[in-house]
Every structure is written in structure tokens, then in C-alpha cells.
């Protein structure tokens with residue numbers, strides 16, 4: 415009887431783990447959610463809107479990046495100790511590197527990170543290059559800061575990002591400043 419009960423329990427556990435195959439482990443998702451909520455990802459990757467409490471990230475578009483519908487005119491020229499300007503949505507930035515737009519981090523397959531593997535994600539942060547081998551990831555994405563995450567933390571962030579609602583939003587390409595493009599061409 416006890417042996418039968420034991421067999422039944424094993425069967426239940428095995429079935430449950432098969433049922434969840436392909437889904438990220440729940441504890442990693444919870445850890446990733448905590449890290450995303452404390453590491454400012456929403457400050458830059460969720461478009462801000464004006465509420466009665468003042469400007470704040472529009473969580474109905476959580477982590478979907480710079481809105482494709484918001485065409486940004488050329489940035490104002492800044493000089494002296496002023497170096498950088500940000501759009502009202504906090505998703506568009508202009509500085510000595512040119513103009514950058516925050517990426518869509520939702521699992522949408524065409525416009526977000528839907529096709530990225532965990533390895534793609536970790537290598538992007540580790541190298542500061544798109545997918546670990548493409549063009550340099552531009553400011554103000556805090557690559558050097560996030561490089562301090564452990565692999566387990568980055569895997570948890572990736573696991574959480576798989577679970578958020580996908581948003582179809584094709585973020586525009588960055589406008590690389592001519593001087594920055596020349597500086598990068600030798601490397």
C-alpha cells in the first residue's frame with residue numbers, strides 16, 4: 415500500500431514536470447520580477463505618460479520600448495556642461511553618440527525579445543553588443559552596471575521577461591552620430 419502510494423506520488427510529480435516543460439521555473443520568474451522592479455528597467459523601457467500624480471511609466475505598455483507611433487524630430491542642440499536630452503516618454507535619448515530608442519523587451523516574436531534565447535540575453539549584457547556579436551548597445555543603457563549581475567540573476571530577468579504580455583511595437587533604429595560612427599569603425 416505504501417509502495418503504491420509512493421509510486422502514485424512519483425507519477426504525479428513526473429506528470430507535473432512534463433506539463434511545465436518549456437516554461438521558466440516559477441522561483442526564477444519571481445526573482446526576475448523583483449530584479450526588474452528594482453533595477454530601473456521600467457524607467458527607460460516603459461513609455462511614460464502624464465497622470466494626475468504626475469509623469470510615470472504607462473504600465474499598460476510595460477517594457478515595450480519607444481513607441482513606434484511617436485516620431486521624434488531632430489533633438490535640440492545642447493552645449494557646454496549640457497550633454498544629453500531625453501524625450502517626454504523617457505524612451506528616446508540624444509547625446510554625443512547620436513539618438514537611441516529603448517528596446518521592446520516584451521516576448522513579441524517580431525518586434526520584441528520573443529526569438530531571443532537566454533544565451534542571447536546574457537551575452538548582450540556581458541559584451542555590450544547586440545546578441546553578443548552585433549553593434550554596440552548605446553547609452554544610456556547601463557551595460558557596465560548590469561554586468562555586475564550574476565548569470566543566475568540575468569537568467570532570472572530573462573525568465574521573467576518571457577512571462578510579461580507581448581506588445582507589438584517596432585522600435586525605430588538608432589541615429590548614430592557621424593563622429594561616433596567614425597570612432598567605432600576601427601574596433
Ligand code: HEC
Pocket residue numbers: 449450453454455456457458459507514515516517519538543544545550551552553554555556560571588
Ligand atoms: C537609463 C535608461 C535604461 C535603463 C535603466 C535600462 N535600459 Fe535597456 N536600453 C536602453 C536603451 C537606450 C537601449 C537601446 C540601445 C541601443 O539601441 O543601442 C536599451 C536596450 C536594451 C536591450 C537591447 C539590446 C539589443 O542589443 O537589442 C536590452 C535587452 C535591454 N536594454 C535590457 C534592459 C534591462 C533588462 C533593464 C533593467 C535591468 C534595462 N534594459 C534598463 C536604456 C535603458
